[in-house]
Amino acid sequence: MNIHELIADLRETSATKIVLLVADGIGGLPLEPGGKTELETAKTPNLDQCAKDGVCGLSVPVLPGITPGSGPGHLGLFGYDPLQYRIGRGILEALGINFQVGAKDVAVRGNFCTLDAAGKISDRRAGRPTTERCIAMVNKMRGVKIPGIEIFVEPVKEHRFVVVFRGEGLGDAVNDTDPQAIGVVPLTAQGHDEASKKTAAVVNEFIAQACKILAADAPTNGVTLRGFAKYPKIGTMKEVYGLNAAALAVYPMYKGLARLVGMDVLDAGSTLNDQVATLKKVWNQYDFFFMHYKYTDSTGEDGNFPAKVDMIEKLDAIIPNILELKPDVFIVTGDHSTPSKMKSHSWHPVPTLIRAALCRTDAVTEFSESACLRGGLGQFQAMHLMLLAMTHAGRLGKYGA
């Protein structure tokens, strides 16, 4: 019996409300061994009080030692086993630009490349064009027409774009056309099953027409595609948990991930204050609120330790505005760690707190990596966090008699 079947058996209705605040990449590392992490350096009186009132622990996003991307990181927090539910690159790119992918779509990441006179790739990123040029080239490619297929070409940034092929019976078992090498011609798309053969034929026709359209536009005179992917079959938060879930995110990628699990993606403005204002406005309409805070991750990715400290303190400052609403269960965690020292996502377990009436409090009095290590939740798999959320919310009955 898998966990979702178990929840379906045990779940109970309740009027309780759960707030899941994801501080992206909040976990960190000290710059020097023995020093303090970003979270340990930041002054966080409000998070510390929550840690004191609640129960803490460290979340392992996928498995010990596994560094997750945003997709698996969030799927885990939403209670979907990130090793079972995989999101293809094409879908993730489409989600990242807020493109609403549907069941008939195959999405793929595109790169502009430079082709020489023999049709061989001389630059895999077409000299990193400006995003303006990317947009212009994408507009030209919208001239590609294939009968029976709707095609959406959307710019991303520099040499990157997204293509979505919409039609009946398209499969996604298609190889990348990017050979990941220069001096060779792009690969031909081939389908590994009947539905994917149909896709491959469409893809090859798309590339042929696009290259004809772009022929005079060197260095952006060629395209490669990789990561063909369909929308994964995934139960919604309503189906799995019986929760009416709302997402209050600013960045498209996280809106997309929330939409993937069936949350209502609200217009939450562009600042933390906007997000909290939206939260207050819709408080009576939902049971579950996913609030996403990006800047703990982006400052970490920048390797900017003091900026990450600052962003953590800014987050701390709005906590009282959330608590004013009296959520029955308030959770603060991250989808992974992003130590400034590494300028990247990492595998290190993520500080997590649950504040709820029936949590068994522990001796933790501050929200930090070292304090959470001694917390009552221990080190736990991120995909079990929703079980804890549901049970603390009085939404899970007893298993077996």
Added chain:
Amino acid sequence: MNIHELIADLRETSATKIVLLVADGIGGLPLEPGGKTELETAKTPNLDQCAKDGVCGLSVPVLPGITPGSGPGHLGLFGYDPLQYRIGRGILEALGINFQVGAKDVAVRGNFCTLDAAGKISDRRAGRPTTERCIAMVNKMRGVKIPGIEIFVEPVKEHRFVVVFRGEGLGDAVNDTDPQAIGVVPLTAQGHDEASKKTAAVVNEFIAQACKILAADAPTNGVTLRGFAKYPKIGTMKEVYGLNAAALAVYPMYKGLARLVGMDVLDAGSTLNDQVATLKKVWNQYDFFFMHYKYTDSTGEDGNFPAKVDMIEKLDAIIPNILELKPDVFIVTGDHSTPSKMKSHSWHPVPTLIRAALCRTDAVTEFSESACLRGGLGQFQAMHLMLLAMTHAGRLGKYGA
């Protein structure tokens, strides 16, 4: 390779003895945040000494956030994955009244209900008859005869009884006849496979005859049945561990659960002293002893914090009598937590100690929730406890060369 296959490969014979003392529902919560739990309040010098001499941790009965019933709680402690081995309600009810269910049996929980003139249910619990009346009505129902099937009808309490249908080729994929509503007629039993269709026919005939017999006995003039279940196929403790296991339990439910995994269920009297006396008497005849103590759970279920504290202290007092026997491995744990504050089972991890010659001792010097959190066993899945029991008893060899 599952855990039982692994154990079968690795297990070794030994003359060592293991005592598993299950203090039902021993884990708790403080009444006020920041206060002490029942176990932290109780004076437990003997358990504290065991914690000091041994290694401690917190057991997660099923998964984080999952509140187990007694069935899954105990199966986990006996080393059977509670998500893999499920015990149907009918079987658990039969175990609870000490009915010895066999391989040809389908057991089901029955309720007396009140039927109106149109045959519709007007009271699902027949006005909660006295247990005396339940016994009288059950005696009447024993008049039901169906060729080729042995039928056992056994009273439980008030409106509740158990029916066991014994015959060749009976399946248990049969729907409940209890519609869980009033103003409607009871449902007809239907089988979802050939064997269960045979059962359904027997069940419908049973209900028809029973209702005829009870026709003049309103408000107990109808019956509904739910939770049709066969005895689960489950390896015995002897088969899985090579252990000669004895159960020293007072309450039928726990005797039944012990019998389910093939333990010899001994007459252990009705008090802790009786149980210890029995333990001494049979010490040389078995390798493994399951001692069950109910009152830490029942006082928790009553919401009686001081009474639970008292029951914990009473348990503590007999520990020296067990240790006198010099068990090689002595384990104290619970099948789940039962905080007085919640008056129910809960999901909170369960304090656990192992006292054995080769345990790696930790800094824990008292047996409590907060101390066990810092223990050397960490937080572990209950179904792994028997691996620890076996290895500390010198009964598990090396895996691989």
